[in-house]
Amino acid sequence: MVAVMCKHTRPETVRTGRTGRPRSVEADTAILEATRAALVALGWSKLTMGDVATRAGVAKTTLYRRWTNKNELVVDAVAVLFDELELPDRGSLIADVEGVVLQFAALLARPEAKTALMAVVAESTRDDALRIRIRSAIVDRQKRLVLEGRARAQARGELPYEDDPEAAAHSADLIFDVIAGAVVHRVLVSAEPVDQAWARSFTLLLVSGLASLGS
Amino acid sequence: MVAVMCKHTRPETVRTGRTGRPRSVEADTAILEATRAALVALGWSKLTMGDVATRAGVAKTTLYRRWTNKNELVVDAVAVLFDELELPDRGSLIADVEGVVLQFAALLARPEAKTALMAVVAESTRDDALRIRIRSAIVDRQKRLVLEGRARAQARGELPYEDDPEAAAHSADLIFDVIAGAVVHRVLVSAEPVDQAWARSFTLLLVSGLASLGS
Amino acid sequence: MVAVMCKHTRPETVRTGRTGRPRSVEADTAILEATRAALVALGWSKLTMGDVATRAGVAKTTLYRRWTNKNELVVDAVAVLFDELELPDRGSLIADVEGVVLQFAALLARPEAKTALMAVVAESTRDDALRIRIRSAIVDRQKRLVLEGRARAQARGELPYEDDPEAAAHSADLIFDVIAGAVVHRVLVSAEPVDQAWARSFTLLLVSGLASLGS
Amino acid sequence: MVAVMCKHTRPETVRTGRTGRPRSVEADTAILEATRAALVALGWSKLTMGDVATRAGVAKTTLYRRWTNKNELVVDAVAVLFDELELPDRGSLIADVEGVVLQFAALLARPEAKTALMAVVAESTRDDALRIRIRSAIVDRQKRLVLEGRARAQARGELPYEDDPEAAAHSADLIFDVIAGAVVHRVLVSAEPVDQAWARSFTLLLVSGLASLGS
DNA sequence: CTATAACCGAGACGGTACGTCGCGTCTTCGG
DNA sequence: CCGAAGACGCGACGTACCGTCTCGGTTATAG
Numbered sequence: 065m066v067a068v069m070c071k072h073t074r075p076e077t078v079r080t081g082r083t084g085r086p087r088s089v090e091a092d093t094a095i096l097e098a099t100r101a102a103l104v105a106l107g108w109s110k111l112t113m114g115d116v117a118t119r120a121g122v123a124k125t126t127l128y129r130r131w132t133n134k135n136e137l138v139v140d141a142v143a144v145l146f147d148e149l150e151l152p153d154r155g156s157l158i159a160d161v162e163g164v165v166l167q168f169a170a171l172l173a174r175p176e177a178k179t180a181l182m183a184v185v186a187e188s189t190r191d192d193a194l195r196i197r198i199r200s201a202i203v204d205r206q207k208r209l210v211l212e213g214r215a216r217a218q219a220r221g222e223l224p225y226e227d228d229p230e231a232a233a234h235s236a237d238l239i240f241d242v243i244a245g246a247v248v249h250r251v252l253v254s255a256e257p258v259d260q261a262w263a264r265s266f267t268l269l270l271v272s273g274l275a276s277l278g279s
Numbered sequence: 280m281v282a283v284m285c286k287h288t289r290p291e292t293v294r295t296g297r298t299g300r301p302r303s304v305e306a307d308t309a310i311l312e313a314t315r316a317a318l319v320a321l322g323w324s325k326l327t328m329g330d331v332a333t334r335a336g337v338a339k340t341t342l343y344r345r346w347t348n349k350n351e352l353v354v355d356a357v358a359v360l361f362d363e364l365e366l367p368d369r370g371s372l373i374a375d376v377e378g379v380v381l382q383f384a385a386l387l388a389r390p391e392a393k394t395a396l397m398a399v400v401a402e403s404t405r406d407d408a409l410r411i412r413i414r415s416a417i418v419d420r421q422k423r424l425v426l427e428g429r430a431r432a433q434a435r436g437e438l439p440y441e442d443d444p445e446a447a448a449h450s451a452d453l454i455f456d457v458i459a460g461a462v463v464h465r466v467l468v469s470a471e472p473v474d475q476a477w478a479r480s481f482t483l484l485l486v487s488g489l490a491s492l493g494s
Numbered sequence: 495m496v497a498v499m500c501k502h503t504r505p506e507t508v509r510t511g512r513t514g515r516p517r518s519v520e521a522d523t524a525i526l527e528a529t530r531a532a533l534v535a536l537g538w539s540k541l542t543m544g545d546v547a548t549r550a551g552v553a554k555t556t557l558y559r560r561w562t563n564k565n566e567l568v569v570d571a572v573a574v575l576f577d578e579l580e581l582p583d584r585g586s587l588i589a590d591v592e593g594v595v596l597q598f599a600a601l602l603a604r605p606e607a608k609t610a611l612m613a614v615v616a617e618s619t620r621d622d623a624l625r626i627r628i629r630s631a632i633v634d635r636q637k638r639l640v641l642e643g644r645a646r647a648q649a650r651g652e653l654p655y656e657d658d659p660e661a662a663a664h665s666a667d668l669i670f671d672v673i674a675g676a677v678v679h680r681v682l683v684s685a686e687p688v689d690q691a692w693a694r695s696f697t698l699l700l701v702s703g704l705a706s707l708g709s
Numbered sequence: 710m711v712a713v714m715c716k717h718t719r720p721e722t723v724r725t726g727r728t729g730r731p732r733s734v735e736a737d738t739a740i741l742e743a744t745r746a747a748l749v750a751l752g753w754s755k756l757t758m759g760d761v762a763t764r765a766g767v768a769k770t771t772l773y774r775r776w777t778n779k780n781e782l783v784v785d786a787v788a789v790l791f792d793e794l795e796l797p798d799r800g801s802l803i804a805d806v807e808g809v810v811l812q813f814a815a816l817l818a819r820p821e822a823k824t825a826l827m828a829v830v831a832e833s834t835r836d837d838a839l840r841i842r843i844r845s846a847i848v849d850r851q852k853r854l855v856l857e858g859r860a861r862a863q864a865r866g867e868l869p870y871e872d873d874p875e876a877a878a879h880s881a882d883l884i885f886d887v888i889a890g891a892v893v894h895r896v897l898v899s900a901e902p903v904d905q906a907w908a909r910s911f912t913l914l915l916v917s918g919l920a921s922l923g924s
Numbered sequence: 925c926t927a928t929a930a931c932c933g934a935g936a937c938g939g940t941a942c943g944t945c946g947c948g949t950c951t952t953c954g955g
Numbered sequence: 956c957c958g959a960a961g962a963c964g965c966g967a968c969g970t971a972c973c974g975t976c977t978c979g980g981t982t983a984t985a986g
Contacts, residue, residue, distance in 0.1 A: 082983095082985090083983075083984050083985065084982085084983065085981070085982045086982085086984095112971085112972060112973085113972075113973075113974080114971095114972070114973090115972095124973095125975090125976090128974065128975080132974095133973095133974085
């Protein structure tokens, strides 16, 4: 589960004084839920702060006390979805990759995920703070899947160990970009389904490449 | 050069009558140029129709006579950029792929391309007409690169011929998603540069995979 | 019948050259009729030149070739209504005045007359050319009724002859302002009907005053 | 002083809840002042909501929160001018009437009054709500002058008492229409000045008529 | 048990951009 | 040269959200 990064959970602001009425925790969760619901119902561009506040049964002020703008709110609201991804051990590298590809595709099939993800990424091209938030809240968290899968494959003897830690990191980044990029492109740009057959083809291509490189 | 798909160039609307003052062609090109300039200067979210009109020296109504909204306008304005991509014969499949990867990355480094592309893709998740427009104006046009590269590699003997035309099409789609997806993800989501080294690593991975699959 | 003062009937423009296609006379009458119809249907503020052109089956250009703007067009369209007023000899000054009061009130009950009259008068407070046009096309034309009525009353011996021509003119102006003003105010501002009873009361007041003054 | 009839002062809407930030009273007065200033500077037809807002140092939305359209705003802005009219006791009916005629003419000489008054009256011919607003905000308030002047004249013995209250009301309405109508017509339609001489002539005519009728 | 302080809802505020409408002008083709 | 058709630059419209700012009122801890 993600520890949501709201203003009030930041160390420097949470303890600005122990007196006064504390912030409502129900409000936090209600707002994030309302944001996801609004994304499903309206999409990114039609989503308004006022509407989210209404859906959450909360005043607009309460939103702005916690998030500085729409983008930050949406990142937090969507980030939690990506933590559902897991990497159960299916016994082989191929099966593991195929599993995560299908899981990721299923996630991107949810409207609140796909519309929000692309929109905040688009926005982040002009907003460094937002890009950093996306990386820490979403991207970097999922690299664990790559690292875990590689470690497992190495333990099985499917992939060789890499001695140079920098090379290992670069390799992991590359794999991550290939997997995430291909699935996102397939789903959002090509707008074709990621079914069993496509996942199988893609996985074969990737794992074959990895095997050839490693040898 | 792209044949821009404005309202008035659509076959079904261009002949609403040959009478009356014809639409200004200079306005068309001025608007598209102004749109690209505004994207560079302001980015997607700060771009306004009024500002584009001012930059183009044109009335706002003239924009709305041609494009129904910001998204369609931006797609048309940006589409032409993607037609600059070429596939010069560098003598080998690896060199060809690496070349197109670097070209594509260079394109995505241009601010008007990256911010606009992601934004319209995000919007297209809720707008079928927009998605179709993106596909026809941008995506499908670039698949030619994959087809051309494969044909060349087959002629060189680097890749086997595929008899089943459907399988060949699926394969081309897959390669397209992998290349485009990985580069986009690297540049926009991971926000890391696509330099010579990364291009080399990625190309090796991909071509190795293709070679293993074909055999 | 009013000789409409359009651009093309002005001596300096009608003969700008005897060559070329002559202006359509049907267009003139169709435009004025369409203007009155639009006034009835839409009122002054909702009336648009484009709508008038459409109703008249004419291009907007054709309107502007004849009238410089909305106000001038409306004045001409409405002026003709006021020429319907007549002063049949009813045998006495009181009966004559009462007759003209009722006639004028009936005219003001027509929506195209009342809404247009007030609107152009309002506009004329800032537009001298328009005020002059209103005076010549509408106001001055109706003063004939006062002059005719007075002459008749003098012939009957109901009113004394006035020797000083300037005093006579002032007196006629005053009577005109009182009659027209009272009826207009009753109908448009007070928004009460001008019925037989009111016309009788008003006429008595006015004629009594005239009689007292004259003696 | 006029109790301005804005949306928020209407009994049925002022209590839509005592919560939330209350409306700014300074904004109200600033808007009405700005409206009068804009009427003087621009006249009715050139007056725009945006300009009034700018002059008042207020957002356009603040105007629309209080008045649904230009007409209602202008009625409220102008209504207060008419409350300046008074009827000081000048010792005789003739002097009183002459005084009020000159006062009224002076008021109509002010550009914000004359252009606005005619325009809203013109508009009111198609808008019942507006006509009612004009009557309650402007017209009915001034009938007090007639009633007061008559009472004074009766006290002096210049006019007989009227036993039938309905006849008295009708008579007051008639006098009001005659005075207001004649002055308005003289100033706005005939566009001639209401000077001492005209006021004297008109007053003599009216008072003579009243005297003849009463006897 | 009260004072203080931060919270909460509601909603008005100054702004910015929207997409539309009408104006009066212009440019084309055809009669 | 006129007339229809309709695109053009312009400017105002009335609306929708933005993010901020009062309000009155609530809920905690501190004294």
